[in-house]
Amino acid sequence: MKRRIFYKIFSGFFIVILLLLVVNQLAVVLFINDFSGKASFDYIEKMGKVIAADLSAPLENSDLTEAQQVFTRFTNIPGLQIALADRDGNVLPGFKSGSEEFKNLPLKPEFQLALLGMTGQSPDLYSGAERESLSIAMPFSDNANSRYILLLVSSVSRELSLMNNLFVRLAGIAVILLVLSLAVTFFISKGFTNPIYDLVNAAGQVAKGNFRTRVIFEKEDEFKVLAESFNSMTSQIRFLFEELNAEREELRAIIYTMQGALCVIDEDDTIIFSNESFRKMTGSEKPEGSPYWEYIRDNALDNIILKVRGKKIGVIEELEIEKKYYLLSAENAELKNHIIMTLSDISELKKAESFKKNLIDNVSHELKTPLTSIVGFVETLISDEKDPEKLRYLGIVSRNVSRLTNIVNDLLSYSGLEHIHELDLEEFELVKFVRELSAIFEKRLDEKGLKLSIKSEGEAIVTADRYQMEKVFFNLIDNAIKYSDKGEISIEIVPSTDGVTVGIRDSGIGIPKEHLGRIFERFYVVDKSRSRELGGTGLGLAIVRKIVQLHGGEIKAESNYGEGTEFKIFLPLNRD
Structure with missing residues (x-):
């Protein structure tokens, strides 16, 4: 593994420490250099003041002989050269010590300051001198009227030698500190990066599928918290992975079997x-x-x-x-x-379904003829019978035979729809068609005091099987009349670009919501006693849905119990 993090942390720490060392060494060197320079200047200035104080009296009295004797006492001070010059920069004869030539004095900044009554000082390389020196020019009075200027030059070779030795020692200390900083940085960096590498390696093991990998750190720090979080995460992943594997194996077993x-x-x-x-x-x-x-x-x-x-x-x-x-x-x-x-x-299911259809067809056909005969005989008996009690029983027989006949007819009708291969399609105007069909129910509507309204937003042309559509609207209008005791039955026809929507709403008792999803099933009856009383067979809505589906359309029911029911039919313009 490439230890990039270690090298980044190590180099970062090392650079910071190195910069601190360099800045510290520079600060120490500058401080020592400044301190040494100030100390040398202070020493020369003090000596100058002492010499000036001793020379002031003889010079004021113009006693150059005494002044020269006083001057001579100071000529043997180690490392110090002195001279006495007039305001023009000329060194007075006999007033000079050492090898310094003191040339071009009027051009020296310190000499110019002394002429103004101030002490001038400057590091300088005087001509003829082979080493660095510090010089001071002092007037004998604090104003610009001093007749003489005292010059002092001190060699700094000793100080330079001491400073060089000090710099060498400081450099040695810096090297030692640098080596120590390298070692400290190395161990600090290892302390940071080793836990990271442990976590990286553990993450790699988890990526390979080893979810039992654990990272343990003894030291109480953020890395231990991170390791505990990592261990908790891997435990959860292992649990989820095992659960997923179990579900996958279970699903695989289900699929295979x-x-x-x-x-x-x-x-x-x-x-x-x-x-x-x-x-x-x-x-x-x-x-x-x-x-x-x-x-x-x-x-x-x-x-x-x-x-x-x-x-x-x-x-x-x-x-x-x-x-x-x-x-x-x-x-x-x-x-x-x-x-x-x-x-x-579903081969066996298809066979059973075919058998059931054939059985229903055969039974229905076989029942139709005797039922027709029974109806005829019952009607004959009723017409000839005078006894009220017998008439009551014959009426019961007649109603049940009629109901059974309706069931047989609906069964034959539904069976015919199951076997239909092609509709007898024709184009006709639906609003006119519904108005003509509704005329059949005028007498029943008047008997129950119901009103039938037909609304349309324009001409509605459909392509459909007219005979089958008659069954659809006859069943729906018939049901609306049966289950409405008062109010209005409304039919709304809405043509659109993709088809025609027909809504048939009654004001009857409505259908409970738990029954709405099943009312189109064969033989499903919401209220069995009421349905039997009204002559329902439980096949009417199943026949309606089958015919609508054969036309590529849809039918649905919307109802609130006690507020009536609305059936909506959609017939497409293009039947797929």
Whole structure:
């Protein structure tokens, strides 16, 4: 592993320490240099004041001989050269010590200051001198009238030597400190980076699937808190992963043992997964890796897969494959553009359904003839009978025979719809059609005191089977009249660009919400006693829905119990 973090932290600490050392050394050097310079100047200035004080009296008395004797006492001070010059910068004869030549004095800044009555000082390299020196020029009075200027020059070679030795020692100390800082920085950096590397390595183990990895730090710091959080996180991940694995294995077991044949195909129509039922159906031990059409050749299936491919839709259709019936469910898995396909064998169910339909058809046909005969005989008996008691019983028989006849007729009607292959379509205006049909109910409406209103937002042209549409609207208007004791029945026809919507609302008792989802089922009755009283068979709404669906339309019911019911039918312009 590349230890970039370590090198970054190490180099960062080291650079900071190095900068601190450099700044500290520079500060020490500048301080010592400044202190040494000031100390040297102070020493020379004090000596100058002493010499000036001793020379003041002889010079004021113009006694140069005495002044020279006084001057001579100061000429042997080690490292100090002195001279006495007039205001023109000329050194007085006999008033000079050492090898300093004291040339060009009027050009010296310190000499110019002395002429103004101030003490001038300056580091300088006087001509003829081979080493650095410090010089002072002092007047004998505090004004600009001093006749003489005292010059003092001190060699700083000793100070320079001491400072050089000091600088060498400081450099040695700096090197030692630098080495120590390297060691300290190394251990500090290791203290920071080792826990990070431990966490990185642990994260790598978790990434490889080792969820039992733990990181333990003894030191009580933020890294220990982070390690505890990491351990808690890995425990939760391990728990979730184990739970996910268990669910996946459970799902896999369910898929493998489910009765329906299941397979998943990719974007190239290659089977990437199949269950045991699919393998039995296709007779292949391992169909994965092969195109699905090698095992199932069916144009309808191919078209369904093309329809589903790349779209957010699912399709459920019946297919006949090799003289067997299957219920196909195909759905696109969006993430990988795979198609999940299940095939359930419904051959036995189709046989049972066919048997049931045939049985109903046969029984209905067989019952129709004797029922017709019974109706005829009962009507004859009623017309000839005078006894009220017998008439009452004959009336009961007549009502039940009529109800049974209605059931048989509805069964035959529904059975006919099941076997219908083609509708007798024609184009007609729906508003006019409904008005003509509603005329049949005028007498019943008057008897119950009901009002029927038909509203339309314009001409509504539909293409439909007129005979079948008569059944639809007859059933719905008949039901509205049966279950309404007062008020109004309204029919609203709304044409649109894609079809026609018809709403039929009554003011009857309504339908409880728990029954709304089942009222279109065969033989389903909400109120059995009322339905029997009104002659209902439980097949009317099932027939209505079947006819609407055959026309490619939709029907739904909306109702609030006690407030009436509204049936809405939508008939499309283009029937798919």
